[in-house]
Amino acid sequence: MYKASSHIKVTQIFSESIDNLNLSKRRSILALLGIIVGSSSIIALLTIGGNAADEAVRIFKNMGTDILVVGFPYSHQNRQPLPSTLDSQALRKAVPGISQIAPITLHSAQLSHNGQNTDASLVGTTQGLADAIGLKFNAGRDLSRYDHRETFAVVGARVAKDLGSLGNPLRVGDLIRIDNYLFNVIGIAESLPATPLIPIVLDESILIPIEGMKRLRPAPEITGIIIKADEADLAALAEVLNSYLTQTFNGREVDVQIPQQLLDGLRHQASTFSYLLAALGGISLLVGGVGVMNVMLMSVAERKREIGIRMALGARQRDIRTLFLLEAVNLSIVGAIAGALLGVAIAFSFTHFSGWEFTLSIMALPLGVGCSLLTGIFFGLYPAISASKLQPAEALRAE
Amino acid sequence: MIISLDGITYSHRTGEQELCVLKDVTLDIMRGQSCAIVGSSGSGKSTLLNILGLLSRPDSGEFHFVGYDMCSASSDVLASIRNQEIGFVFQSFNLLSRLTALDNVALPLSYRGFSRNKARQHALDHLKQVGLEDRVTHLPSELSGGQCQRVAIARALVGNPSLILADEPTGNLDSQTATEILDILLALNREQSVTLIVVTHDIAMANHFDRKLEIRQGKMHEVAVARDDKHV
Numbered sequence: 001m002y003k004a005s006s007h008i009k010v011t012q013i014f015s016e017s018i019d020n021l022n023l024s025k026r027r028s029i030l031a032l033l034g035i036i037v038g039s040s041s042i043i044a045l046l047t048i049g050g051n052a053a054d055e056a057v058r059i060f061k062n063m064g065t066d067i068l069v070v071g072f073p074y075s076h077q078n079r080q081p082l083p084s085t086l087d088s089q090a091l092r093k094a095v096p097g098i099s100q101i102a103p104i105t106l107h108s109a110q111l112s113h114n115g116q117n118t119d120a121s122l123v124g125t126t127q128g129l130a131d132a133i134g135l136k137f138n139a140g141r142d143l144s145r146y147d148h149r150e151t152f153a154v155v156g157a158r159v160a161k162d163l164g165s166l167g168n169p170l171r172v173g174d175l176i177r178i179d180n181y182l183f184n185v186i187g188i189a190e191s192l193p194a195t196p197l198i199p200i201v202l203d204e205s206i207l208i209p210i211e212g213m214k215r216l217r218p219a220p221e222i223t224g225i226i227i228k229a230d231e232a233d234l235a236a237l238a239e240v241l242n243s244y245l246t247q248t249f250n251g252r253e254v255d256v257q258i259p260q261q262l263l264d265g266l267r268h269q270a271s272t273f274s275y276l277l278a279a280l281g282g283i284s285l286l287v288g289g290v291g292v293m294n295v296m297l298m299s300v301a302e303r304k305r306e307i308g309i310r311m312a313l314g315a316r317q318r319d320i321r322t323l324f325l326l327e328a329v330n331l332s333i334v335g336a337i338a339g340a341l342l343g344v345a346i347a348f349s350f351t352h353f354s355g356w357e358f359t360l361s362i363m364a365l366p367l368g369v370g371c372s373l374l375t376g377i378f379f380g381l382y383p384a385i386s387a388s389k390l391q392p393a394e395a396l397r398a399e
Numbered sequence: 400m401i402i403s404l405d406g407i408t409y410s411h412r413t414g415e416q417e418l419c420v421l422k423d424v425t426l427d428i429m430r431g432q433s434c435a436i437v438g439s440s441g442s443g444k445s446t447l448l449n450i451l452g453l454l455s456r457p458d459s460g461e462f463h464f465v466g467y468d469m470c471s472a473s474s475d476v477l478a479s480i481r482n483q484e485i486g487f488v489f490q491s492f493n494l495l496s497r498l499t500a501l502d503n504v505a506l507p508l509s510y511r512g513f514s515r516n517k518a519r520q521h522a523l524d525h526l527k528q529v530g531l532e533d534r535v536t537h538l539p540s541e542l543s544g545g546q547c548q549r550v551a552i553a554r555a556l557v558g559n560p561s562l563i564l565a566d567e568p569t570g571n572l573d574s575q576t577a578t579e580i581l582d583i584l585l586a587l588n589r590e591q592s593v594t595l596i597v598v599t600h601d602i603a604m605a606n607h608f609d610r611k612l613e614i615r616q617g618k619m620h621e622v623a624v625a626r627d628d629k630h631v
């Protein structure tokens with residue numbers, strides 16, 4: 001067997017592959033673009049998706065995880081009318097482990113004050129709601145148990161802003177007209193972000209004593225109950241609540257939601273969303289990969305003669321293959337790095353303008369960069385192999 | 400014996416058509432000989448040189464290079480032999496246009512595992528031998544045809560080959576430069592006893608070689624060299 005000396009080092013091929021890229025910049029940039037778009041979208045989308053999920057969960061967590069929300073789904077079988085309010089004392093006695101109870105009835109209304117009009121959701125409730133959902137007051141106070149006969153109102157932040165005017169903001173003690181009744185403002189709430197758990201958007205609401213709802217709406221029915229628990233086992237509490245309320249409301253269907261279910265649902269939804277986005281990024285990467293393949297095939301076709309010369313000078317098939325593969329990989333490394341920077345920048349500005357907290361998700365960077373590299377290798381492999389399979393004499397004849 | 404061909408055949412295939420170029424080539428070449436290959440255009444000189452240079456494989460026949468069977472050798476072995484034993488000089492120079500003269504010459508050594516610096520050092524020595532030490536950093540496009548061919552000769556020599564194959568090395572050069580290039584090649588053959596095989600159209604040039612081989616109808620014919628006008 002003929003004894004060969006040692007062969008070219010991969011580091012040497014690597015430095016040549018870099019030289020070659022430098023020398024065909026314009027074409028390289030074209031392929032880069034695809035890779036950059038692909039990897040940056042994967043990274044940006046995953047990061048944004050992750051941050052969106054975090055944000056939702058965070059808002060939700062602020063509300064406390066000790067809340068139960070009771071709803072009464074409409075059913076055809078049992079259309080028992082619901083009472084207009086709830087005997088909180090009786091419920092508290094029957095179901096131990098409750099710290100706050102707030103029944104709510106939900107309507108909408110047009111409000112006017114001092115020539116300013118606005119729409120709001122009209123929420124009939126009792127004291128305990130503010131405490132249960134963590135509502136704070138800019139001015140004034142919450143509804144109290146002695147208010148049930150009064151035309152008192154607690155105003156949500158957005159509603160208060162709409163009803164006030166420049167230099168004359170809404171104050172405690174002001175009168176607001178709802179239909180034909182004047183309500184006395186006893187409290188103005190701080191802004192409270194909406195959450196999927198609580199069925200009311202507080203900023204858009206005006207709270208009045210639930211007993212007073214009869215004045216404004218014919219035959220009001222309670223739409224839900226918000227309960228703050230004293231004990232840790234919410235699932236058990238929910239079960240007891242369910243059976244008690246079903247009994248109390250003549251067999252109406254009762255749905256008790258606990259935060260964990262919603263949290264899980266939300267997380268699931270958020271992660272589905274980010275995987276969808278990642279798939280989208282994957283598709284862009286695929287397009288980028290086809291771009292790399294195209295550029296590399298062009299490069300191989302254009303450099304046939306060079307391949308022939310290198311072979312004549314002693315390059316083995318694997319040396320040629322490595323050279324072209326490394327060129328494709330270099331392209332994807334540069335693309336992946338540029339894409340990573342771009343993707344993080346996009347994600348950062350998106351979360352910044354959404355007012356979210358920005359955290360770089362652990363998976364996003366390695367996933368984005370790794371996918372780009374794999375794309376480069378995968379799509380660079382075919383051109384590289386086809387280059388290495390050229391017959392030296394034929395390659396040398398090429399123009 | 401460096402080269403031994405026995406009953407070599409080769410056909411070019413283009414689609415359906417098959418063109419039989421070499422029908423039965425039998426040839427032995429000793430180490431240190433200089434041979435001119437002549438023949439009319441299209442007779443198969445380049446085809447034969449590609450086979451001798453291990454750039455294409457014959458269809459049938461036996462081919463031994465420095466005693467090794469080339470027909471059964473793997474393509475990696477062929478690449479190693481091209482790298483270590485053979486230097487090529489082409490009519491159209493075939494320098495890599497993006498590399499400097501120095502890096503072009505250093506290229507064969509890098510395929511032998513030399514570090515870049517060491518390869519460049521050797522390359523510089525060989526560029527000096529062909530009188531181009533002041534053109535080291537030039538790109539091929541910045542060199543004249545004769546200079547390019549001298550770079551190519553330096554590249555062919557840098558790996559200390561035992562055989563130099565040249566396909567019409569002076570075909571693109573004016574007659575004065577052609578003579579210079581030929582002198583370099585013949586001097587190599589004389590002084591370093593490198594085996595030299597040159598394809599040429601030039602009958603006068605062919606007479607400077609030890610042997611003159613003519614391809615006619617796909618066969619090899621030894622022709623007597625007209626000794627009287629050989630250089631001294």
Ligand SMILES: Nc1ncnc2c1ncn2[C@@H]1O[C@H](COP(=O)(O)OP(=O)(O)OP(=O)(O)O)[C@@H](O)[C@H]1O
Binds near residue numbers: 418420439
């Ligand atoms: N790749 C190829 N495909 C098909 N036919 C080819 C190919 N290469 C050469 N031929 C044919 O083979 C024959 C021999 O070609 P070759 O190049 O060996 O001739 P040559 O003796 O070198 O001629 P010249 O002196 O013009 O260079 C020619 O008829 C040519 O047309």
Ligand SMILES: [Mg+2]
Binds near residue numbers: 446
């Ligand atoms: Mg020819």
